[in-house]
Amino acid sequence: MSKASQQRAMRKLVFTLIGWVVGLLMAFPILWMALTAFKTERQAVETPPALFFHPTLESFATVLATTNYLRFVFNSVAIAGGATLLSVALALPCAYAMAFHPSPRTKGILMWMLSTKMMPAVGVLVPIYLLFRNLHLLDTRTGMIGIYTLMNLPIVIWMLYSFFRDVPHDIVEAGLLDGANTRQQILRLLLPLTAPGVAATILLNLVLCWNEAFWSINLTATNAAPLTAFIATFSSPEGLFWAKLSAASLLAVAPIMVVGLATQRHLVSGLTFGAVK
Amino acid sequence: MRQSVDTASLKPLTVPMPTTEKPRGLLPRGARRMAMLCQAPSVILLLLWMIVPLVMTVWFSLLHYNLMDEGRQFIGVMNYVYLFTDPSLTDALLNTLVLVVGVLLASVVLGTLIALLMNQPMHGRPVVRLLVIAPFFVMPTVSALIWKNMLMNPVSGLFAWVAHLFGFPGFDWFANAPLLSVGIIVAWQWVPFAALILLTALQSMDREQLEAAALDGARPLVLFRRIIAPHLARPVTVVILIETMFLLSVFAEILVTTGGGPGDDTTNLPYLIYKTALLDYDIGGASAGGLLAVVLANLVSIFLVRTVAKSLDR
Structure with missing residues (x-):
């Protein structure tokens, strides 16, 4: 050598x-x-x-036997999954239109959407709490799905937009000439082409919803509490039972960590709104 | 009411075939309408999401409105007078500032060092990368409780055990340095984020330029100052801005570790508002505080939006 x-x-x-x-x-x-x-x-x-x-x-075994653990898991899955489905359903046509039929206002709209993400949750805690109370949405999965959908919608639109923008226009226009309508264009042409990007968007959104702790702690109690709120109850003397705390935490963290680590490449462009790639 | 809007967007939207050659840069009328229809549900929902609560916050902040007595009464700017003369606010703002700046410093310095390290050739780099990034995916309540109970506990925590090994007494983190303790936990979650972003930026660097400079005998420090640091300037800005957004609203970590105490020692602005609203039921006061938080966050967001807007122009 x-x-x-x-x-x-x-x-x-x-x-x-x-x-x-x-x-x-x-x-x-x-x-x-x-x-x-x-x-x-x-x-x-x-x-x-x-x-x-x-x-x-x-x-x-203790955690499963002494707490409603599976209920919290179900809430986490239902809320994160529901919110992700809903925001992707809303964002797909929006990002499609922005990427392939941009108008002079598109950039402005995108920037404005980004700025709604800057609204600190705590700034609107009071009105959201009261609205939820009056609409009987407190401690419901529906309410949480609504909040998380709106909370992450800008990120989802931004990510999808940045993936769609990289698709050559000709392909979509060819579809248009073939007589494909908007839905067909998105589902048959665009989605297969951008599948990895769309998958990353979905995964990142799941991670963000799964780990959200401000709204979940403030707006849920026993019925719709996801895992973040459930683990918070261990801040009482419960937390001194380390093995139990660890077991509950591991179960709560492990699935989403796998998802998160699998998507780390796209995470960067997603979380920085495309500013770092 | 909000729910009714979005279902409309899910219906298939048909595009009339463009019958004439479309002029460059201009969409046919039908396509333009379709494009608007596609965007409308998201835009309308976000508009409502932004405006309705904000208007309510502004209105509530002008009321005497306590959930305990349910009476509402217009009191003008009294909530603000009360807020700005409340010594808790000064503490909360100061704590917020210390927490944000401290964690930012840690993120940028440690994040850069870790990113530089990860960018070196090593065995098992993908695994090391996963290990470094993993904390970012731990939910805040879990990381706070693991740190508080299992690591920082002054009697039975692991840190205390290590201290005993070296003949030191266990340090009572949350009694003697509560804000630092919270800061460490928060930093542990955000340093990986900075490292991940900076590493991504480093990997997009021109390898040949670096190697040429190294062959010319440039020392590592010079290499860093002249070539790497300028390249990292923008990603570092992005890290700072995005982390600031999140750090301005640190909440769960404080709730499950210190509950804002001892005294007001770890109460930041979000926690103060939470206490005012949901523990004291003072809707008016909490709204005034909430509006202050919105203004502060917007000052930061102006810079972020500008930075991101530049990346759109490429």
């Missing part, structure tokens, strides 16, 4: 070492939580903390 390539291999080894240390440190709380979830309550608080132990599903 030449000296230069030897040096390069050495460099790579050093960076590998530093990289793994940094990575493990960053993810440590998650890894620690995952580990604790498989301990008994007694093992969880033991010092020195055990790295190797006989794993048990006891804590998961």
Whole structure:
């Protein structure tokens, strides 16, 4: 081996070492939580903390038996899924029109949509809370779906728009000449072409809804509470039962983390509204 | 009422065939109408979403309106007078500022360092990348509770155990440095976001230019200052602006760890408004605070919208 390539291999080894240390440190709380979830309550608080132990599903069983856990999971899935479906259904035709039939106002509308996303939730907490109370939407999944749809609609439109914009106009115009109507153009021509982008949009939206904690805590109670609100109840002395807390948290975090990590590439352009690609 | 609008958009919309050659840049009438119809549901919903609550907030902020006595009475700007003379507001604004600036600093500095590191050749880089980014996907209530109970607990937490190993007493994080503790938890969620964005930007850099400069004998620090830093300027701006938006409304982390305390030590603006509205039932006062939050966020958003608008012009 030449000296230069030897040096390069050495460099790579050093960076590998530093990289793994940094990575493990960053993810440590998650890894620690995952580990604790498989301990008994007694093992969880033991010092020195055990790295190797006989794993048990006891804590998961306790969580499932003593709480309405599945109900919260169902609420999370229903709310995140419902809101995502609804916002994509609304955003598809909108982004399509903006990308393929832009008018002089399109850019202005896009920027305005972005600016609605800047409205801090807490600024409208009071009126939304009162509206929800009067319309009997407090602690309902329907209400939460509505809020999350509106909350993320600008992001969904922006992401879809940025993916659609990259599709050559000729293709859609060819469809137009073939007599395809708008719905056919979107469903048969556009969606197959932009499938990865649309999938990323859907996944990112699921992540954002799943992890949202301001509205879920303030607008739901026992009936429609998703996992974010459920985990918040562990802030009471419950939180001292580490194994139980870890098991509940792991169940709440794991599915969406898989989704999130799978979509991280598109996440960047989605969350920065296309400003960084 | 809002629900009724969106169902209309789901109906198939038919486009009349363009019968004549369409002039450049101008859409045929039918297509233009169709384009408007496609956008209308989203635009109308967002318009309502923006205007209705905002108008209500402005109106409520001029009322004496408490959910406990249900009486409403117009009192002009008294809620604002009360808000701006309330010492809690000064604390809340200061805490908000410290939290936002502190986490931003951590995000930009650590995020840049991590991104530079991730951009180096290493074994198992995809896995390391996943490890680094993972915290961003943890819901705020989970990360706050794991940190508070399992890591920062002064008696049985892991940090205390490590401190004991080195002969130090356990540090009571939330009693002695409550705002810092909340800040650490929030930063843990947002540093990965900065790192991810900056890494993406780094990977879009011109490799040849970097290698040429390195061959010319440019030292890493010079390389960073002259080539990498200018390239990162815009993504860093974007990170700062987007994180500011989210950091201005940190809420769940405070709710489940400190409840705004001790005293007002970790009460930021959102938490103050939440307390006023849902714990004191003072709708008028909370609305005045809410409007202040809207104004502050809009000041930030003007800059963000401008930055993003530039990227549209490419």
